[in-house]
Amino acid sequence: MRYASKMLKDSSCGELRAAHAGSTVRLAGWVHRRRDHGGLVFIDLRDAGGIVQLVFSPDELAPAVMEQAHRLRPEWVVAVEGAVRERSPETVNPNMDTGEVEVFPATCDVLNTSPTPPFFINEPSEVDEHLRLRYRYLDLRRPDVAEMIRLRHRVVRYIRDFLSERDFLEVETPTLIKSTPEGARDFLVPSRLQPGHFFALPQSPQILKELLMVAGFERYFQIARCYRDEDFRANRVAEHSQLDLEMSFVDEEDVMKLVEELYTGIAREFGKGEILRAPFPRLDYYDAMERYGIDRPDLRFGLEFVDISEAVRGTEFKVFAGALESGGQVKAIRVPGQAEMGRRDLDELTEIAKQGGAKGLAWIGVMANELRSPIAKFLSDGEVDAIKSATGAETGDLLLVVADAPSVVAASLHHVRDELGDRLGLKDPSVLSFAWVTGFPLLEWRPEENRWDASHNPFSSYRPEDEPLLETDPGSVLARQYDLTLNGSEIGGGSVRINTREAQEKVLGLMGYTREQMDERFGVLLEALEYGAPPMAGVGAGIERLLMGLTGTDNIRDVIAFPKTSAGSDPLMGAPTPVDPAQLAELGLDLTPKTRAALESAAESQ
RNA sequence: GGCCCCGUGGUGUAGAGGCCUAACACGCCACCCUGUCAAGGUGGAGAUCGGCGGUUCGAAUCCGCUCGGGGUCGCCA
Numbered sequence: 001m002r003y004a005s006k007m008l009k010d011s012s013c014g015e016l017r018a019a020h021a022g023s024t025v026r027l028a029g030w031v032h033r034r035r036d037h038g039g040l041v042f043i044d045l046r047d048a049g050g051i052v053q054l055v056f057s058p059d060e061l062a063p064a065v066m067e068q069a070h071r072l073r074p075e076w077v078v079a080v081e082g083a084v085r086e087r088s089p090e091t092v093n094p095n096m097d098t099g100e101v102e103v104f105p106a107t108c109d110v111l112n113t114s115p116t117p118p119f120f121i122n123e124p125s126e127v128d129e130h131l132r133l134r135y136r137y138l139d140l141r142r143p144d145v146a147e148m149i150r151l152r153h154r155v156v157r158y159i160r161d162f163l164s165e166r167d168f169l170e171v172e173t174p175t176l177i178k179s180t181p182e183g184a185r186d187f188l189v190p191s192r193l194q195p196g197h198f199f200a201l202p203q204s205p206q207i208l209k210e211l212l213m214v215a216g217f218e219r220y221f222q223i224a225r226c227y228r229d230e231d232f233r234a235n236r237v238a239e240h241s242q243l244d245l246e247m248s249f250v251d252e253e254d255v256m257k258l259v260e261e262l263y264t265g266i267a268r269e270f271g272k273g274e275i276l277r278a279p280f281p282r283l284d285y286y287d288a289m290e291r292y293g294i295d296r297p298d299l300r301f302g303l304e305f306v307d308i309s310e311a312v313r314g315t316e317f318k319v320f321a322g323a324l325e326s327g328g329q330v331k332a333i334r335v336p337g338q339a340e341m342g343r344r345d346l347d348e349l350t351e352i353a354k355q356g357g358a359k360g361l362a363w364i365g366v367m368a369n370e371l372r373s374p375i376a377k378f379l380s381d382g383e384v385d386a387i388k389s390a391t392g393a394e395t396g397d398l399l400l401v402v403a404d405a406p407s408v409v410a411a412s413l414h415h416v417r418d419e420l421g422d423r424l425g426l427k428d429p430s431v432l433s434f435a436w437v438t439g440f441p442l443l444e445w446r447p448e449e450n451r452w453d454a455s456h457n458p459f460s461s462y463r464p465e466d467e468p469l470l471e472t473d474p475g476s477v478l479a480r481q482y483d484l485t486l487n488g489s490e491i492g493g494g495s496v497r498i499n500t501r502e503a504q505e506k507v508l509g510l511m512g513y514t515r516e517q518m519d520e521r522f523g524v525l526l527e528a529l530e531y532g533a534p535p536m537a538g539v540g541a542g543i544e545r546l547l548m549g550l551t552g553t554d555n556i557r558d559v560i561a562f563p564k565t566s567a568g569s570d571p572l573m574g575a576p577t578p579v580d581p582a583q584l585a586e587l588g589l590d591l592t593p594k595t596r597a598a599l600e601s602a603a604e605s606q
Numbered sequence: 607g608g609c610c611c612c613g614u615g616g617u618g619u620a621g622a623g624g625c626c627u628a629a630c631a632c633g634c635c636a637c638c639c640u641g642u643c644a645a646g647g648u649g650g651a652g653a654u655c656g657g658c659g660g661u662u663c664g665a666a667u668c669c670g671c672u673c674g675g676g677g678u679c680g681c682c683a
Contacts (some may be wrong), residue, residue: 039640074633093609093643102641116634119617123644125632128618130675158636183683203683230682355609355679457683461622555676566676602673 008079008111014050018100021086027052027103028079028111029143031072033122041069044122045078046143052098054105055082061106068108074122075141076116078106079522099218099432121419129557134571136562147186148559150545155270156223158309159243162262168219168245173208177223179272179367180521183460201239204459204540208523210245210497213536213578214528221245223543235489235545235556239564243492246538256436256538259484259492261547268568269434271550276300276433280484283339284439292417294411295440298488303417305331305409308401311386317378319362333417334391334425337374338367338398345423352419353402356412357515362401366393379465381568401509418488429552441575442479443510451512455480458508460495473508484541486549492541499533501526510527 003010009028016025022526029047036042041056057068072078081106093099117132119127121141123140130137139145160170179186179200186200201210204226212220224244226288247255253317260280267275276299288295298496309329312320333343346363353361364387366374371384379387393399399456402412421427442462452474453458462470466477480496498504504526508518517525547559557563584590590601 014663033643035642035644037642038638042642042645044643055641058640088641091643096643099643115617120633123632125618128613128675130613133675162673183680186653206683229683231680233682234677236682267624313626351610357679362653454683460683565674567674569674570618 010048010182013047013052014097016052016084016101016103016509020084021101023084024081025084025103026079026081027054027218027500029077030079031074034072035072036070041066041072043069043072044076045080046122046141048051049281050097051143053093053096053102055102055106058107065108066104068110072108072110073116073139075112075117077112077114079109079111081107085141096417098350101358121554130565130571133565134555136572145558148547148551148553151270151551152370152543155266155547155550156237156543158266159221159223159600161389162265163219163221163245166219166258168221169453170222171212171217171220172206173202173224182521184230186343187229188225190589192587203228204242206288206540207522209538210243210459210525210533210536212527213246213248213497214531214533216246216248218492218534219246220538223503224540227539228279231465232564232568234554235548236542236569237326237556237563238555238561241543243541243543243605244538245494246536248534248536250330250535250537252482252537255539256482257495259494259539259541259590260434260436263434263484266546267434267550271364272433272552273428273432274431276431278434278504280434280436282436282438285437285441286439288437289410293412293414294439294488295483296485296488296490297435298418298421298427299435300428300431302418303333303335303420303426305333306391306455307411307586308332308387308390309389309485312379312383315379315383317375319360319375319507320403323405326405327435328403328405329409330401330566331409331413332387332391332399332401333413333420335400335420336392336394337396338424339367339396341365341398343344349400349416349419352415353400353412356415357408358404358412360402361412361416361439362403363403364393364399366395366399367398368395421488431487432549433481433487437483437485438481440479440481440483441482442477443474445475447514452510454507455479456493456495458511458522459504461503462507470506470510480537482539484539484545489545489549489551492539494537494539494541496535496537499529500536501529 009026010028011025013027013029022260027045027047028154029045032044032051033045034041034043039058043054043056044051045054056066058066071244076576080103082103084101084103085408087100087102117138118131119125119136120140124144138501140149164170176189179188179198184203186203189201191197191199199569202224204206205222209220222244223241225239226242227239229238230236247258264278281299285295285298288297289308291297294307307329309324309332311323312330315321315382323330350361363373364376366388387393391399400413402409404412439457442460445456446453456479456568461480462477463480469477482494484488484492498507504522505518508522513521544556544559549553551559553559562572569576
């Protein structure tokens with residue numbers, strides 16, 4: 001680390017090594033830990049660069065300085081000047097990067113003090129997440145927490161360098177844009193200059209980046225903040241950053257090749273794990289749904305689904321027969337060696353299956369001479385043999401079976417498979433399993449709204465050979481869409497875009513938009529497509545989810561410096577808050593009586 | 607909006623109707639201590655158990671509501 005000459009420090013704590021022995025350094029940082037022996041005082045001094053041990057010795061120091069040393073407490077800010085000395089062999093600490101040396105301060109200035117922090121900064125410990133967020137500035141002092149934020153910087157810098165070297169132009173797009181009531185709920189920002197009118201925060205810069213392609217930049221990227229006013233999950237927050245990227249005169253292969261090269265590079269440079277397969281495997285959407293019940297399967301382990309509908313067709317067992325009669329299916333997961341799984345575990349797996357909509361989870365333990373299963377008595381020998389041969393089940397294996405409509409079977413068995421991956425320790429944290437998923441349908445039917453909707457985004461193009469199907473069978477049209485997944489998480493997605501007004505209007509028309517609605521919501525894009533819009537394709541890829549994969553955390557807040565809670569509040573700054581009525585008046589806004597009453601009763605109960 | 611889980615000194619936990627005048631570890635404070643690095647030793651302070659209401663002779667413990675947090679379904683083009 002380099003420091004300006006006037007600074008209180010000329011070295012970083014973490015950089016000192018045996019080679020520095022004999023030199024005099026000025027250090028400044030936080031008291032990480034103290035070990036006061038009454039005579040000798042050891043202080044671990046921490047700064048952004050690491051930790052080094054200071055030794056205050058009464059043999060060498062004036063009593064006033066020793067007194068100062070005894071007073072030091074954790075998280076006090078101090079500046080010292082002293083000699084770096086090599087430690088004697090028996091006192092070397094191999095657990096510290098700087099363990100070969102120690103610094104003997106001649107002076108010690110207390111720059112600031114600190115109360116006892118609300119949680120341990122100097123040792124890793126589980127702390128209530130709300131408390132951590134409330135004191136995030138202290139939480140971020142913890143070296144392991146800080147490391148996530150440092151890694152984030154390095155990854156983003158890698159992305160910027162990689163793309164800049166390949167002639168991509170970084171362009172910032174507005175954060176106050178037009179609201180389009182499509183997809184996720186918008187965050188709205190009222191306009192003071194035009195009361196009653198609202199901006200929206202962008203869910204992604206999708207339309208703007210297409211306009212940049214029409215503008216002729218050919219290669220654009222941005223680390224773009226995206227906002228969606230929806231409920232959160234372990235890997236979903238209100239505002240997230242995405243690598244937004246768009247290219248002209250390319251097709252899906254060009255974009256996938258570029259992204260794959262970028263992500264391979266990032267994984268090799270920063271990932272804790274090995275890339276499972278490179279080049280990244282490609283899965284067909286329908287195939288993935290058949291085998292894993294999800295369009296982003298975790299490929300670190302097998303446990304694929306087997307369709308045993310034919311094996312049990314005509315069965316007496318009412319649950320299976322009923323599902324098949326109503327057009328459903330019966331699918332199984334074969335779990336090797338788990339035939340004797342405990343009843344409690346099986347019950348818990350059943351509950352998990354129910355979360356996916358299944359009414360239950362049938363289980364069959366294949367024992368040497370019999371079946372261990374509550375449904376064994378309903379199955380004929382022939383059916384059992386057929387199930388065994390379809391699944392390849394051998395003695396000692398467990399079969400978990402769901403019978404229902406295909407969408408329910410997929411969702412339920414996916415949950416079961418995912419849980420098995422956790423419980424059986426099949427999700428190797430040292431493996432990064434990237435995969436592309438392609439072959440998505442362009443449209444999906446929304447029965448409750450009686451219309452087609454874009455399965456990804458309304459600007460995705462479709463396979464040219466499917467064009468006639470738009471008229472006859474829109475549901476079977478395949479999109480030129482590609483998703484990137486990592487260890488069971490969708491970390492990016494993109495498509496070849498529609499680049500003619502005619503095609504865009506046709507697709508929007510299928511989605512139920514009238515000409516007026518199209519013009520009102522997408523008029524600018526439609527117009528721009530008329531003016532020589534080039535062929536274009538791109539991706540949006542979540543930065544947080546990538547970092548989660550690289551670090552192995554399952555909490556998205558770990559990779560965000562100042563995250564919000566899952567309820568969308570900010571315990572640090574205390575946002576959101578009510579605002580002064582005068583502010584609302586200026587914006588032409590008023591609260592509903594119901595909202596106002598709720599605010600008042602909340603204020604009273606304070 | 608539905609469902610599940612959590613909320614006890616500064617932190618992390620124990621506690622399952624009376625044994626709780628709330629325990630343990632770490633931290634904190636004081637004293638002792640010259641080579642530790644999770645320093646050690648001795649002593650001490652510190653929580654009415656998220657909040658409100660109820661059941662009960664009696665509630666940290668049971669019930670209801672509520673607040674906050676975590677997860678999940680819906681939602682997230």
